[in-house]
Amino acid sequence: MENWGIVGYNWLVQQLQNAVVEGVLSQSLLITGPESVGKHTLALALAQALLCEAVIPSQRPCGKCSACRRTASGVHPDLRLVEPETPGRGVKIEQVREMERFLSLTPNESAHKIAVIADVELMNSNAGNALLKTLEEPPAYAYLILLATDADTLLPTIVSRSQHFPLRPLDDATIAHALMERWGVEEAQAWRLARLSGGRMGWAVRALTDPTHLQAMEAALEKLLALLQMDLPARFELAQTLAQNSADLPQLLEYWRLGWRDVLLLQQANPQELMFLEQRAALEALAARLDVASTMRMLRTLTATQADLLRNANTRLLLETLFLDWPE
Ligand SMILES: [Zn+2]
Known part of the structure:
Protein backbone atom coordinates (compact mmCIF):
# COMPACT_ATOMS: atom_id res chain seq x y z
CA MET A 1 0.00 0.00 0.00
CA LEU A 167 -12.15 12.20 0.18
CA ARG A 168 -12.85 14.26 3.29
CA PRO A 169 -10.26 16.77 4.50
CA LEU A 170 -7.53 15.17 6.62
CA ASP A 171 -6.71 16.27 10.15
CA ASP A 172 -3.84 18.73 10.68
CA ALA A 173 -1.60 16.14 12.37
CA THR A 174 -1.70 13.72 9.40
CA ILE A 175 -0.70 16.51 7.02
CA ALA A 176 1.95 18.01 9.31
CA HIS A 177 3.62 14.64 9.91
CA ALA A 178 3.59 13.79 6.20
CA LEU A 179 5.19 17.16 5.40
CA MET A 180 7.93 16.53 7.97
CA GLU A 181 8.56 12.88 7.12
CA ARG A 182 8.20 12.84 3.34
CA TRP A 183 9.06 16.37 2.33
CA GLY A 184 11.53 17.25 5.10
CA VAL A 185 9.66 20.40 6.18
CA GLU A 186 10.70 21.75 9.58
CA GLU A 187 8.15 21.36 12.34
CA ALA A 188 6.72 24.87 12.82
CA GLN A 189 6.29 25.43 9.09
CA ALA A 190 4.76 21.95 8.67
CA TRP A 191 2.07 22.69 11.26
CA ARG A 192 1.36 26.10 9.80
CA LEU A 193 0.95 24.71 6.27
CA ALA A 194 -1.18 21.88 7.67
CA ARG A 195 -3.56 24.41 9.27
CA LEU A 196 -3.63 26.58 6.16
CA SER A 197 -4.34 23.63 3.91
CA GLY A 198 -7.74 23.07 5.49
CA GLY A 199 -7.02 19.33 5.46
CA ARG A 200 -6.06 19.27 1.77
CA MET A 201 -2.78 17.48 1.16
CA GLY A 202 -2.53 18.68 -2.44
CA TRP A 203 -2.74 22.28 -1.29
CA ALA A 204 -0.01 21.76 1.31
CA VAL A 205 2.35 20.20 -1.24
CA ARG A 206 1.71 22.94 -3.78
CA ALA A 207 2.26 25.63 -1.17
CA LEU A 208 5.68 24.03 -0.55
CA THR A 209 6.73 24.01 -4.17
CA ASP A 210 5.03 27.18 -5.35
CA PRO A 211 5.40 30.30 -3.15
CA THR A 212 2.70 32.14 -5.13
CA HIS A 213 0.23 30.00 -3.19
CA LEU A 214 1.05 31.75 0.07
CA GLN A 215 1.18 35.10 -1.71
CA ALA A 216 -2.32 34.53 -3.09
CA MET A 217 -3.51 33.86 0.41
CA GLU A 218 -2.02 37.09 1.74
CA ALA A 219 -3.44 39.02 -1.21
CA ALA A 220 -6.88 37.56 -0.40
CA LEU A 221 -6.71 38.90 3.13
CA GLU A 222 -5.59 42.32 1.84
CA LYS A 223 -8.69 42.30 -0.35
CA LEU A 224 -10.88 41.44 2.63
CA LEU A 225 -9.42 44.27 4.71
CA ALA A 226 -9.85 46.71 1.80
CA LEU A 227 -13.44 45.59 1.33
CA LEU A 228 -14.30 46.51 4.90
CA GLN A 229 -13.17 50.10 4.17
CA MET A 230 -15.40 50.42 1.10
CA ASP A 231 -18.79 52.10 0.85
CA LEU A 232 -21.73 50.15 -0.59
CA PRO A 233 -21.38 51.18 -4.28
CA ALA A 234 -17.70 50.17 -4.21
CA ARG A 235 -18.59 46.85 -2.59
CA PHE A 236 -21.17 46.12 -5.28
CA GLU A 237 -18.64 46.96 -7.96
CA LEU A 238 -16.22 44.51 -6.38
CA ALA A 239 -18.98 41.88 -6.25
CA GLN A 240 -19.39 42.27 -10.00
CA THR A 241 -15.65 41.96 -10.68
CA LEU A 242 -15.34 38.89 -8.47
CA ALA A 243 -18.38 37.24 -10.05
CA GLN A 244 -16.70 37.54 -13.44
CA ASN A 245 -13.73 35.46 -12.21
CA SER A 246 -15.84 32.83 -10.56
CA ALA A 247 -13.17 30.12 -10.98
CA ASP A 248 -11.01 31.83 -8.33
CA LEU A 249 -13.91 32.49 -5.99
CA PRO A 250 -14.06 29.27 -3.93
CA GLN A 251 -10.41 29.65 -2.93
CA LEU A 252 -10.82 33.37 -2.18
CA LEU A 253 -13.83 32.74 0.07
CA GLU A 254 -11.96 29.96 1.87
CA TYR A 255 -9.07 32.37 2.62
CA TRP A 256 -11.60 34.92 3.86
CA ARG A 257 -13.15 32.32 6.10
CA LEU A 258 -9.71 31.59 7.56
CA GLY A 259 -9.22 35.35 8.02
CA TRP A 260 -12.45 35.69 10.01
CA ARG A 261 -11.47 32.61 11.96
CA ASP A 262 -8.24 34.38 12.92
CA VAL A 263 -10.23 37.42 14.08
CA LEU A 264 -12.35 35.15 16.27
CA LEU A 265 -9.24 33.44 17.71
CA LEU A 266 -7.76 36.85 18.56
CA GLN A 267 -11.01 37.95 20.21
CA GLN A 268 -10.87 34.84 22.34
CA ALA A 269 -7.20 35.42 23.19
CA ASN A 270 -6.25 32.17 21.51
CA PRO A 271 -3.65 33.20 18.93
CA GLN A 272 -1.60 29.95 18.81
CA GLU A 273 -3.48 28.71 15.77
CA LEU A 274 -3.40 31.91 13.71
CA MET A 275 -3.14 31.42 9.96
CA PHE A 276 -2.20 34.91 8.83
CA LEU A 277 0.89 35.52 10.94
CA GLU A 278 2.21 38.29 8.66
CA GLN A 279 -1.01 40.32 8.90
CA ARG A 280 -1.55 39.86 12.59
CA ALA A 281 -1.56 43.58 13.42
CA ALA A 282 -4.37 44.36 10.97
CA LEU A 283 -6.39 41.41 12.21
CA GLU A 284 -5.89 42.49 15.83
CA ALA A 285 -7.25 45.94 14.98
CA LEU A 286 -10.30 44.29 13.43
CA ALA A 287 -10.72 41.97 16.42
CA ALA A 288 -10.72 44.97 18.75
CA ARG A 289 -13.23 46.91 16.67
CA LEU A 290 -15.86 44.12 16.45
CA ASP A 291 -17.60 42.02 19.07
CA VAL A 292 -17.51 38.21 19.08
CA ALA A 293 -21.16 37.95 18.02
CA SER A 294 -20.57 39.95 14.81
CA THR A 295 -17.47 37.92 13.93
CA MET A 296 -19.43 34.73 14.35
CA ARG A 297 -22.17 36.14 12.14
CA MET A 298 -19.55 36.93 9.44
CA LEU A 299 -18.30 33.36 9.63
CA ARG A 300 -21.80 31.95 9.39
CA THR A 301 -22.89 34.06 6.42
CA LEU A 302 -19.61 33.35 4.65
CA THR A 303 -19.95 29.59 5.15
CA ALA A 304 -23.52 29.76 3.85
CA THR A 305 -22.32 31.67 0.77
CA GLN A 306 -19.66 29.02 0.14
CA ALA A 307 -22.34 26.33 0.22
CA ASP A 308 -24.69 28.35 -2.06
CA LEU A 309 -21.91 28.84 -4.61
CA LEU A 310 -21.57 25.07 -4.97
CA ARG A 311 -25.24 25.00 -5.91
CA ASN A 312 -24.55 27.34 -8.83
CA ALA A 313 -26.68 30.16 -7.47
CA ASN A 314 -26.39 33.69 -8.94
CA THR A 315 -22.80 34.52 -7.96
CA ARG A 316 -23.05 38.29 -8.13
CA LEU A 317 -26.24 38.39 -6.08
CA LEU A 318 -24.71 36.08 -3.47
CA LEU A 319 -21.67 38.30 -3.09
CA GLU A 320 -23.74 41.49 -2.89
CA THR A 321 -25.86 39.96 -0.13
CA LEU A 322 -22.74 38.85 1.69
CA PHE A 323 -21.09 42.29 1.48
CA LEU A 324 -24.27 44.04 2.69
CA ASP A 325 -23.96 42.16 5.93
CA TRP A 326 -20.31 42.93 6.57
CA PRO A 327 -19.27 45.72 8.95
CA GLU A 328 -17.70 49.00 7.94
ZN1 LIG B 1 4.65 -0.64 -11.96
Whole structure:
Protein backbone atom coordinates (compact mmCIF):
# COMPACT_ATOMS: atom_id res chain seq x y z
CA MET A 1 0.00 0.00 0.00
CA GLU A 2 2.99 2.33 0.53
CA ASN A 3 3.54 2.36 -3.24
CA TRP A 4 0.28 4.22 -3.68
CA GLY A 5 2.01 7.25 -2.15
CA ILE A 6 -1.26 8.52 -0.68
CA VAL A 7 -1.22 10.39 2.63
CA GLY A 8 -4.16 9.32 4.83
CA TYR A 9 -7.26 7.50 3.51
CA ASN A 10 -5.67 4.14 4.41
CA TRP A 11 -8.93 2.25 4.54
CA LEU A 12 -10.05 3.61 1.18
CA VAL A 13 -6.71 2.81 -0.52
CA GLN A 14 -6.78 -0.69 0.96
CA GLN A 15 -10.27 -1.18 -0.43
CA LEU A 16 -9.16 -0.05 -3.91
CA GLN A 17 -6.05 -2.21 -3.82
CA ASN A 18 -8.08 -5.30 -2.83
CA ALA A 19 -10.56 -4.63 -5.61
CA VAL A 20 -7.73 -4.30 -8.19
CA VAL A 21 -5.99 -7.48 -6.98
CA GLU A 22 -9.22 -9.48 -6.97
CA GLY A 23 -10.31 -8.03 -10.29
CA VAL A 24 -13.60 -6.75 -8.88
CA LEU A 25 -13.05 -3.01 -9.26
CA SER A 26 -16.14 -1.14 -10.49
CA GLN A 27 -15.70 0.15 -14.05
CA SER A 28 -17.02 3.52 -13.06
CA LEU A 29 -15.55 5.27 -10.04
CA LEU A 30 -16.41 8.63 -8.59
CA ILE A 31 -13.85 10.39 -6.38
CA THR A 32 -15.21 13.49 -4.66
CA GLY A 33 -13.71 16.06 -2.33
CA PRO A 34 -12.77 19.74 -2.05
CA GLU A 35 -10.26 21.32 -4.42
CA SER A 36 -6.65 20.13 -3.92
CA VAL A 37 -7.65 17.42 -1.45
CA GLY A 38 -5.84 14.81 -3.59
CA LYS A 39 -8.44 13.49 -6.07
CA HIS A 40 -6.03 13.59 -9.06
CA THR A 41 -3.27 11.97 -7.04
CA LEU A 42 -5.54 9.11 -6.00
CA ALA A 43 -6.88 8.70 -9.56
CA LEU A 44 -3.34 8.46 -10.95
CA ALA A 45 -2.28 5.98 -8.25
CA LEU A 46 -5.29 3.83 -9.10
CA ALA A 47 -4.46 4.09 -12.82
CA GLN A 48 -0.90 2.97 -11.95
CA ALA A 49 -2.27 -0.01 -10.04
CA LEU A 50 -4.33 -1.00 -13.11
CA LEU A 51 -1.59 -0.45 -15.71
CA CYS A 52 1.49 -1.58 -13.72
CA GLU A 53 3.67 -4.28 -15.28
CA ALA A 54 4.60 -5.99 -11.99
CA VAL A 55 3.95 -9.73 -12.29
CA ILE A 56 2.53 -10.22 -8.79
CA PRO A 57 -0.81 -8.38 -8.57
CA SER A 58 -0.41 -7.45 -4.90
CA GLN A 59 2.78 -5.54 -5.79
CA ARG A 60 0.94 -3.18 -8.15
CA PRO A 61 1.56 -0.31 -8.40
CA CYS A 62 5.31 -0.94 -8.15
CA GLY A 63 6.07 2.73 -8.85
CA LYS A 64 9.20 1.71 -10.78
CA CYS A 65 8.19 0.06 -14.05
CA SER A 66 7.86 2.03 -17.26
CA ALA A 67 4.05 1.87 -17.09
CA CYS A 68 3.99 3.29 -13.55
CA ARG A 69 6.36 6.11 -14.47
CA ARG A 70 4.48 7.06 -17.63
CA THR A 71 1.16 6.91 -15.81
CA ALA A 72 2.46 9.22 -13.09
CA SER A 73 3.40 11.77 -15.77
CA GLY A 74 0.08 11.27 -17.56
CA VAL A 75 1.63 9.99 -20.81
CA HIS A 76 0.72 6.27 -20.79
CA PRO A 77 -1.01 5.39 -24.12
CA ASP A 78 -3.81 3.54 -22.28
CA LEU A 79 -4.56 6.48 -20.02
CA ARG A 80 -6.51 9.60 -20.98
CA LEU A 81 -6.81 12.64 -18.71
CA VAL A 82 -9.84 14.68 -19.72
CA GLU A 83 -9.75 18.19 -18.28
CA PRO A 84 -11.71 21.37 -19.01
CA GLU A 85 -10.09 23.47 -21.75
CA THR A 86 -11.08 26.64 -19.88
CA PRO A 87 -10.60 26.72 -16.09
CA GLY A 88 -13.93 27.05 -14.31
CA ARG A 89 -15.84 25.55 -17.26
CA GLY A 90 -16.70 21.90 -17.60
CA VAL A 91 -15.37 19.30 -20.02
CA LYS A 92 -17.17 19.77 -23.37
CA ILE A 93 -19.30 17.27 -25.22
CA GLU A 94 -16.66 17.03 -27.99
CA GLN A 95 -14.11 15.97 -25.38
CA VAL A 96 -16.50 13.32 -24.04
CA ARG A 97 -16.99 11.99 -27.58
CA GLU A 98 -13.23 11.97 -28.16
CA MET A 99 -12.80 10.05 -24.89
CA GLU A 100 -15.45 7.59 -26.04
CA ARG A 101 -13.45 6.95 -29.23
CA PHE A 102 -10.29 6.49 -27.17
CA LEU A 103 -12.03 3.90 -24.97
CA SER A 104 -13.60 2.09 -27.94
CA LEU A 105 -10.20 1.00 -29.30
CA THR A 106 -8.62 -1.95 -27.49
CA PRO A 107 -5.69 -1.23 -25.14
CA ASN A 108 -2.26 -0.59 -26.65
CA GLU A 109 0.01 -2.11 -24.04
CA SER A 110 -1.82 -3.24 -20.94
CA ALA A 111 -5.03 -5.09 -20.21
CA HIS A 112 -6.97 -1.92 -19.43
CA LYS A 113 -7.83 1.53 -20.67
CA ILE A 114 -8.53 4.32 -18.26
CA ALA A 115 -10.11 7.75 -18.61
CA VAL A 116 -9.95 10.27 -15.78
CA ILE A 117 -12.49 13.08 -16.11
CA ALA A 118 -11.94 16.19 -14.02
CA ASP A 119 -14.49 18.70 -12.69
CA VAL A 120 -17.51 16.59 -13.59
CA GLU A 121 -19.76 18.96 -11.60
CA LEU A 122 -18.99 21.73 -14.11
CA MET A 123 -20.17 19.79 -17.17
CA ASN A 124 -23.26 21.06 -18.93
CA SER A 125 -26.20 18.70 -19.36
CA ASN A 126 -25.31 17.76 -22.97
CA ALA A 127 -21.81 16.70 -21.97
CA GLY A 128 -23.20 15.01 -18.83
CA ASN A 129 -25.68 12.98 -20.86
CA ALA A 130 -22.96 11.94 -23.34
CA LEU A 131 -20.84 10.82 -20.37
CA LEU A 132 -23.79 8.89 -19.00
CA LYS A 133 -24.02 6.94 -22.24
CA THR A 134 -20.39 5.83 -21.89
CA LEU A 135 -21.00 4.92 -18.24
CA GLU A 136 -23.92 2.74 -19.20
CA GLU A 137 -21.97 0.42 -21.47
CA PRO A 138 -18.22 0.74 -21.11
CA PRO A 139 -16.02 -1.79 -22.97
CA ALA A 140 -14.98 -4.65 -20.66
CA TYR A 141 -11.38 -3.40 -20.36
CA ALA A 142 -12.32 0.24 -19.67
CA TYR A 143 -12.38 2.16 -16.40
CA LEU A 144 -13.78 5.64 -15.94
CA ILE A 145 -12.61 7.67 -12.98
CA LEU A 146 -14.77 10.74 -12.42
CA LEU A 147 -13.54 13.59 -10.22
CA ALA A 148 -15.89 16.12 -8.65
CA THR A 149 -16.08 18.37 -5.60
CA ASP A 150 -19.46 17.14 -4.42
CA ALA A 151 -21.67 14.21 -5.44
CA ASP A 152 -24.81 16.22 -4.55
CA THR A 153 -24.27 18.57 -7.50
CA LEU A 154 -24.01 15.77 -10.11
CA LEU A 155 -26.69 14.09 -12.21
CA PRO A 156 -28.10 11.41 -9.87
CA THR A 157 -27.82 8.87 -12.69
CA ILE A 158 -24.05 9.50 -12.91
CA VAL A 159 -23.68 8.97 -9.16
CA SER A 160 -25.83 5.84 -9.07
CA ARG A 161 -23.79 4.19 -11.83
CA SER A 162 -20.47 4.78 -10.06
CA GLN A 163 -18.76 3.46 -7.00
CA HIS A 164 -18.28 6.53 -4.82
CA PHE A 165 -15.08 7.33 -2.90
CA PRO A 166 -15.41 10.58 -0.94
CA LEU A 167 -12.15 12.20 0.18
CA ARG A 168 -12.85 14.26 3.29
CA PRO A 169 -10.26 16.77 4.50
CA LEU A 170 -7.53 15.17 6.62
CA ASP A 171 -6.71 16.27 10.15
CA ASP A 172 -3.84 18.73 10.68
CA ALA A 173 -1.60 16.14 12.37
CA THR A 174 -1.70 13.72 9.40
CA ILE A 175 -0.70 16.51 7.02
CA ALA A 176 1.95 18.01 9.31
CA HIS A 177 3.62 14.64 9.91
CA ALA A 178 3.59 13.79 6.20
CA LEU A 179 5.19 17.16 5.40
CA MET A 180 7.93 16.53 7.97
CA GLU A 181 8.56 12.88 7.12
CA ARG A 182 8.20 12.84 3.34
CA TRP A 183 9.06 16.37 2.33
CA GLY A 184 11.53 17.25 5.10
CA VAL A 185 9.66 20.40 6.18
CA GLU A 186 10.70 21.75 9.58
CA GLU A 187 8.15 21.36 12.34
CA ALA A 188 6.72 24.87 12.82
CA GLN A 189 6.29 25.43 9.09
CA ALA A 190 4.76 21.95 8.67
CA TRP A 191 2.07 22.69 11.26
CA ARG A 192 1.36 26.10 9.80
CA LEU A 193 0.95 24.71 6.27
CA ALA A 194 -1.18 21.88 7.67
CA ARG A 195 -3.56 24.41 9.27
CA LEU A 196 -3.63 26.58 6.16
CA SER A 197 -4.34 23.63 3.91
CA GLY A 198 -7.74 23.07 5.49
CA GLY A 199 -7.02 19.33 5.46
CA ARG A 200 -6.06 19.27 1.77
CA MET A 201 -2.78 17.48 1.16
CA GLY A 202 -2.53 18.68 -2.44
CA TRP A 203 -2.74 22.28 -1.29
CA ALA A 204 -0.01 21.76 1.31
CA VAL A 205 2.35 20.20 -1.24
CA ARG A 206 1.71 22.94 -3.78
CA ALA A 207 2.26 25.63 -1.17
CA LEU A 208 5.68 24.03 -0.55
CA THR A 209 6.73 24.01 -4.17
CA ASP A 210 5.03 27.18 -5.35
CA PRO A 211 5.40 30.30 -3.15
CA THR A 212 2.70 32.14 -5.13
CA HIS A 213 0.23 30.00 -3.19
CA LEU A 214 1.05 31.75 0.07
CA GLN A 215 1.18 35.10 -1.71
CA ALA A 216 -2.32 34.53 -3.09
CA MET A 217 -3.51 33.86 0.41
CA GLU A 218 -2.02 37.09 1.74
CA ALA A 219 -3.44 39.02 -1.21
CA ALA A 220 -6.88 37.56 -0.40
CA LEU A 221 -6.71 38.90 3.13
CA GLU A 222 -5.59 42.32 1.84
CA LYS A 223 -8.69 42.30 -0.35
CA LEU A 224 -10.88 41.44 2.63
CA LEU A 225 -9.42 44.27 4.71
CA ALA A 226 -9.85 46.71 1.80
CA LEU A 227 -13.44 45.59 1.33
CA LEU A 228 -14.30 46.51 4.90
CA GLN A 229 -13.17 50.10 4.17
CA MET A 230 -15.40 50.42 1.10
CA ASP A 231 -18.79 52.10 0.85
CA LEU A 232 -21.73 50.15 -0.59
CA PRO A 233 -21.38 51.18 -4.28
CA ALA A 234 -17.70 50.17 -4.21
CA ARG A 235 -18.59 46.85 -2.59
CA PHE A 236 -21.17 46.12 -5.28
CA GLU A 237 -18.64 46.96 -7.96
CA LEU A 238 -16.22 44.51 -6.38
CA ALA A 239 -18.98 41.88 -6.25
CA GLN A 240 -19.39 42.27 -10.00
CA THR A 241 -15.65 41.96 -10.68
CA LEU A 242 -15.34 38.89 -8.47
CA ALA A 243 -18.38 37.24 -10.05
CA GLN A 244 -16.70 37.54 -13.44
CA ASN A 245 -13.73 35.46 -12.21
CA SER A 246 -15.84 32.83 -10.56
CA ALA A 247 -13.17 30.12 -10.98
CA ASP A 248 -11.01 31.83 -8.33
CA LEU A 249 -13.91 32.49 -5.99
CA PRO A 250 -14.06 29.27 -3.93
CA GLN A 251 -10.41 29.65 -2.93
CA LEU A 252 -10.82 33.37 -2.18
CA LEU A 253 -13.83 32.74 0.07
CA GLU A 254 -11.96 29.96 1.87
CA TYR A 255 -9.07 32.37 2.62
CA TRP A 256 -11.60 34.92 3.86
CA ARG A 257 -13.15 32.32 6.10
CA LEU A 258 -9.71 31.59 7.56
CA GLY A 259 -9.22 35.35 8.02
CA TRP A 260 -12.45 35.69 10.01
CA ARG A 261 -11.47 32.61 11.96
CA ASP A 262 -8.24 34.38 12.92
CA VAL A 263 -10.23 37.42 14.08
CA LEU A 264 -12.35 35.15 16.27
CA LEU A 265 -9.24 33.44 17.71
CA LEU A 266 -7.76 36.85 18.56
CA GLN A 267 -11.01 37.95 20.21
CA GLN A 268 -10.87 34.84 22.34
CA ALA A 269 -7.20 35.42 23.19
CA ASN A 270 -6.25 32.17 21.51
CA PRO A 271 -3.65 33.20 18.93
CA GLN A 272 -1.60 29.95 18.81
CA GLU A 273 -3.48 28.71 15.77
CA LEU A 274 -3.40 31.91 13.71
CA MET A 275 -3.14 31.42 9.96
CA PHE A 276 -2.20 34.91 8.83
CA LEU A 277 0.89 35.52 10.94
CA GLU A 278 2.21 38.29 8.66
CA GLN A 279 -1.01 40.32 8.90
CA ARG A 280 -1.55 39.86 12.59
CA ALA A 281 -1.56 43.58 13.42
CA ALA A 282 -4.37 44.36 10.97
CA LEU A 283 -6.39 41.41 12.21
CA GLU A 284 -5.89 42.49 15.83
CA ALA A 285 -7.25 45.94 14.98
CA LEU A 286 -10.30 44.29 13.43
CA ALA A 287 -10.72 41.97 16.42
CA ALA A 288 -10.72 44.97 18.75
CA ARG A 289 -13.23 46.91 16.67
CA LEU A 290 -15.86 44.12 16.45
CA ASP A 291 -17.60 42.02 19.07
CA VAL A 292 -17.51 38.21 19.08
CA ALA A 293 -21.16 37.95 18.02
CA SER A 294 -20.57 39.95 14.81
CA THR A 295 -17.47 37.92 13.93
CA MET A 296 -19.43 34.73 14.35
CA ARG A 297 -22.17 36.14 12.14
CA MET A 298 -19.55 36.93 9.44
CA LEU A 299 -18.30 33.36 9.63
CA ARG A 300 -21.80 31.95 9.39
CA THR A 301 -22.89 34.06 6.42
CA LEU A 302 -19.61 33.35 4.65
CA THR A 303 -19.95 29.59 5.15
CA ALA A 304 -23.52 29.76 3.85
CA THR A 305 -22.32 31.67 0.77
CA GLN A 306 -19.66 29.02 0.14
CA ALA A 307 -22.34 26.33 0.22
CA ASP A 308 -24.69 28.35 -2.06
CA LEU A 309 -21.91 28.84 -4.61
CA LEU A 310 -21.57 25.07 -4.97
CA ARG A 311 -25.24 25.00 -5.91
CA ASN A 312 -24.55 27.34 -8.83
CA ALA A 313 -26.68 30.16 -7.47
CA ASN A 314 -26.39 33.69 -8.94
CA THR A 315 -22.80 34.52 -7.96
CA ARG A 316 -23.05 38.29 -8.13
CA LEU A 317 -26.24 38.39 -6.08
CA LEU A 318 -24.71 36.08 -3.47
CA LEU A 319 -21.67 38.30 -3.09
CA GLU A 320 -23.74 41.49 -2.89
CA THR A 321 -25.86 39.96 -0.13
CA LEU A 322 -22.74 38.85 1.69
CA PHE A 323 -21.09 42.29 1.48
CA LEU A 324 -24.27 44.04 2.69
CA ASP A 325 -23.96 42.16 5.93
CA TRP A 326 -20.31 42.93 6.57
CA PRO A 327 -19.27 45.72 8.95
CA GLU A 328 -17.70 49.00 7.94
ZN1 LIG B 1 4.65 -0.64 -11.96
